[in-house]
Amino acid sequence: MKLIFAIRLLYYSCFVSGIVSSGSERRTQTVLSYLENDVVSSPPSSAKPLMVGLTLIQGAASKGAVCLDGTLPGYHLHPGSGSGSSSWLIQLEGGGWCNTIRNCVYRKTTRRGSSNYMEKQLPFTGILSNKAEENPDFFNWNRVKLRYCDGASFSGDSQNEAAQLNFRGQKIWLAAMEELMSKGMKKANQALLSGCSAGGLASIIHCDEFQELFPQSTKVKCLSDAGLFLDAVDVSGGHTLRNMFGGVVSLQEVQKNLPSTCLNHLDPTSCFFPQNLVANVKTPLFLLNAAYDAWQVQASLAPPSADPNGLWSDCKSNHAHCNSSQIQFFQDFRNQILNAIKDFSGSSQNGLFINSCFAHCQSERQDTWFADDSPLLRNKPIALSVGDWFFDREGVKAIDCAYPCDNTCHNLVLNDDSSATGSGSGPDSGSEFTSAMIYSQSIRLTFTHIYMLCIFLLPITCS
């Protein structure tokens, strides 16, 4: 009797500690929009992160591989050392898309459309960190961040002369791979293509092409972080994301570079959605995604255009403010995600980490990738889950139970208070998607130890 009571108590504690949330720790200003900028930048950490300089790809212009505004594309490379010197990690930068002439023209005046505006140095954190204690499996690899300046997940190939727009994502991808091969990647004995958000979608689209760069003897895998963009119905019954993707695909002629295995039975826009691609990727692929992806909640499911009266504003900005029917809407979304990856997860070479968090991009931030309190599934943080899968130490197919059962989440909370954003002034950063983002975290404190017990006891109480 006492044992059962104790288990009940623990179960209850798990439940409650999952709901209680939020002491905001950090505020970053960001134009979320289809530019979703600083969502991925890391919170200040005690250790100074490694800063890595930008290299422009000099040979790219002659190949027509240029950013939206015609400037050279670029990347940041930190060379590997010791046992990692023949291993290569390529991280494709994310940052939304542009789907109209107007917002592509605006993008030319940002770092997402022109190397003139790119940071000359970027911090290498999370999966890019050079410290074993922050990045246990990849810290001494050659690590590359390829900058994103085409607006179509490195996959478009067209132009608009009237607006002086270059849509050369596919050419940028190819020119970058050629450059890195010449810098030693052709001798790689193992390689991982990763990317987050729009870069996570790109890592799915380019995964098999990446594998084909190497001989069969090279161990090649791909990681898509927050790239599982779902063709979902929004809160007003519309198809916000599909409409936007449709613009990206037609404007930038993305269909030229999408797989025929999809195009032979679906329209090009559908073939830009990972749900129609992942099962046919031949190379081992790991999908890391929050089940309630914060960007999709904000920009695809409940964007202002689908919620003109702002009924979702509170809930969207902080999931703790959602009522039961709103939570149910998110649960349906989670179910659609799980449905979309059913065939994919049947393949033993693939990996999964789908945690029930309101997060976005968990591999680039140190706090979510590998830290004392980083998110866990089956008691394992993301860095070790990805490492175990890459090195075949253990199969990893981790799917969280539904919200609110996970109290290890680092949730992103949005603040819609437009007065907090001083930077929104371009056509793409106006009212619709300008938000300040607050980083918050579910309260864990003393619940940590209870949580550990819960991991072991929940299956017993549920079965």
Ligand SMILES: *[C@@H]1O[C@H](CO)[C@@H](O)[C@H](O)[C@H]1NC(C)=O
């Ligand atoms: C939850 O909020 C939405 C939006 O305000 C509203 O339409 C719905 O009726 C509410 N549901 C419940 C169960 O209160």
